[in-house]
Amino acid sequence: MTAKKILFIVLDGISDRPCPALRGGTPLSAARKPVLDKLAAEGICGVMDTIAPGIRPGSDTAHLALLGYDPYKYYTGRGPLECVGTGIDMKAGMIGFRCNYATLSPEGKVIDRRAGRIHDTEALSKAIQEGVDLSKFGVEFIFRSGAGHRAALALEGEGLSHCVSSNDPKKEGVAPLTVKVLRTGEKEDKTAAVCNEFVKQSTKILFDHPINQARVEQDLAPANIVLMRGAGEMGDFEPFQKKYELSGSVISAASLITGIGKAVGLPHVEVPGITGSQNSNISGKVAAAIRELETKDFVLMNIKGADESGHDGLADQKKAFIEKIDPLLEPLLGLQDTIIIITGDHSTPVCIKDHSADPVPVLIRGEGVRMDDIVRYDEFSCAKGGLGRIRGVDLLPIALDLVNKSHKFGA
Amino acid sequence: MTAKKILFIVLDGISDRPCPALRGGTPLSAARKPVLDKLAAEGICGVMDTIAPGIRPGSDTAHLALLGYDPYKYYTGRGPLECVGTGIDMKAGMIGFRCNYATLSPEGKVIDRRAGRIHDTEALSKAIQEGVDLSKFGVEFIFRSGAGHRAALALEGEGLSHCVSSNDPKKEGVAPLTVKVLRTGEKEDKTAAVCNEFVKQSTKILFDHPINQARVEQDLAPANIVLMRGAGEMGDFEPFQKKYELSGSVISAASLITGIGKAVGLPHVEVPGITGSQNSNISGKVAAAIRELETKDFVLMNIKGADESGHDGLADQKKAFIEKIDPLLEPLLGLQDTIIIITGDHSTPVCIKDHSADPVPVLIRGEGVRMDDIVRYDEFSCAKGGLGRIRGVDLLPIALDLVNKSHKFGA
Known part of the structure; x- marks a missing residue:
């Protein structure tokens, strides 16, 4: 009578605005998608502001909200994730930064913000880790390569702040910027000095x-400067399992999503x-999710393709992707x-080619x-649904109530 | 054209989840209830999260919210009420506790958490009030008998906290617990020491x-130990009449509800x-409410029976209770x-046998x-109503606006 597990599927950037190319429909409303429609018919629907009405969510803040971690409390910048x-x-x-390896010309100008799309930067990062010394500030750091030209920097020590700017000029042909404070304060002065020293030594x-x-x-373009941005302070995330008394996993190809999972203690399933x-192994994901639910209480699965089409402004491609994945979701009908x-984490309208704050459709299907x-x-049908209009941080509590894991507030 | 009075009827635990025994309906949706339906037809409907989506309300926190007192501000535990x-x-x-008289065996084990369901404990409570001395802590106390084996303890003094645990082992055959701090702090240390001393002396x-x-x-089981729990700090309740410029009364058989009324200065009507x-005199309540409204601006009436059936898991009984009270509400049609x-204070689904966070249906009927x-x-019909999905603390402000008692914010 009462369900025990939660499967949380985020169709990244799924929702949209009316598209003239689709005669006023959205890719989702125009798509033939009998499985998603059947799940809607068997459940309760609504629309959701992942953060709040009119606030455009990033994928990071959106997923934090969907996991019940208020991004206004836990998120100060993308760096830590x-x-x-x-x-x-x-x-x-700890203070974290997203970094790029970039190319500086002999005249001191940034001439390639991705260092010729270099990959395999492990040896360079190792040299930085071993060579840079920030001990005069009482600060320790960890510098790691990411995918391709990407990397990340973490600072640890007393009296640091995330309120500092970037050295990334955001365009090519100009000198890198000096990292500056974003508000006056001793911590900010110190952190900016640490950053500039890090850039100088590295x-x-x-x-x-x-x-x-x-x-x-x-x-080839040398990777001879590190551009750092997205400063943020790592939040004090209460582990998911402790917070909700649920074991769980994350299934996603996006390192940002698996990183968020890791930050709250949810392991990633390969x-x-x-x-x-667009070409992802969706059937493999669905099978993995169903398999995980045999032993776990909660699975978050992110499916990314529709977001990509939205960013590229391709309504027909977005619709086609939805029609492609719909039959692959059929095993869910037997769960x-x-x-x-x-639901989605945000809308990615093809007319915007970026995230928008239009609410996302949500369906909840299961016992009770x-x-x-x-x-x-x-988008249009769900707006008339029985869930009404909710917020992202409310969704997991609603699910917890349905699986009888809620605790009464009061008596 | 504009109403002057507010009658606020809380059908305690009225709403539910779909019940297989009622072919997917709820006790409320399956019940024949022409009076409630007529009131809905003559008004505006919606659904309401008494606290917030996914948060399971207690009756106490729910009624505070419905009276416009944010439970996150005013509620720290059930003891004070x-x-x-x-x-x-x-x-x-002041710090308040719910207490039970219980039975301790000669070996120091709690062998009956209700002391043989003793009643008439006035003389015992008087002996405790006169005999226990907490003056070495600079603390005064008030200890009073409640119904049956129940009692309550209030502490007054400098440097006290509600963040202490209970001495109630919650089961029989084991020793009572020592009251401990729930967070580190001087106030907590002192309060725990006061509690343990109170238990020792009493x-x-x-x-x-x-x-x-x-x-x-x-x-007979002797009442030879006091078990205390539900520590809370009494909130600084602005009196209802001052806060809203409305005189009012409470009609309820539940001492928790009349206690909340008393806490905000609303007298109880006998x-x-x-x-x-289930066997309550509902007609008498309805008549009393209508009579009270001749002289008062506001009446809160709580009808409890459906909640009882929900806790007992009896769908048919819950439906029958709704069908029984519906005609008794007919006098309201002429108001x-x-x-x-x-509305309800929370759902009490028969499949859960406890409160759930499923939103409650709400109707508002009257001039304007x-x-x-x-x-x-x-539940299903109201979810499509013109009120949409609101929260408990919003309901009284909406009513105040309708009776023209709202003050403009701004100019």
């Missing part, structure tokens, strides 16, 4: 490094062939004992749900 | 008391034959000049209300 994604063990209070190390000397000789793109939630009369999973 | 219920004049900042008094010696001789159960609000097209008062 990028650090987690590269494998750095971030502790509450640039020296990179200029002299044999890998870069070889790249110059091969006419699935072969998942890409975070018993499980609250299935299907008060079914409404909505039979289609799309 | 229990104290009010026993007649203790609780001042803001246990001595109770062991020696002639009533208990007589009970032992008669083979009605003969009300029981808080003029009055905003009638009918924007009628919608909902003609049935139940």
